[in-house]
Amino acid sequence: MPLEFHLGSLLNGVMYAVLGVVVLIVVLTVSNSVLEKLTPYDLKKEILEKQNTAVAVLAGLAALGAAIIIAAALH
Numbered sequence: 001m002p003l004e005f006h007l008g009s010l011l012n013g014v015m016y017a018v019l020g021v022v023v024l025i026v027v028l029t030v031s032n033s034v035l036e037k038l039t040p041y042d043l044k045k046e047i048l049e050k051q052n053t054a055v056a057v058l059a060g061l062a063a064l065g066a067a068i069i070i071a072a073a074l075h
Helices: 007-038 043-048 053-074
Strands: none
Touching (some): 007 043, 043 053
């Protein structure tokens, strides 16, 4: 039983993947600016210079939460 190749399905999948990445980048940019305003310190300085693991976990969980919401919305 040969598998059929559907170009439309492939393009549809690629389109949704690209759309998801673009929306994720926009949401992460906005959420990063909101986190900067809500916290009394510079997130980039805390993560990169001071090696603050808790701030890195906070930023990572915010990104993961946004990714899950976007994936559910596009599904």
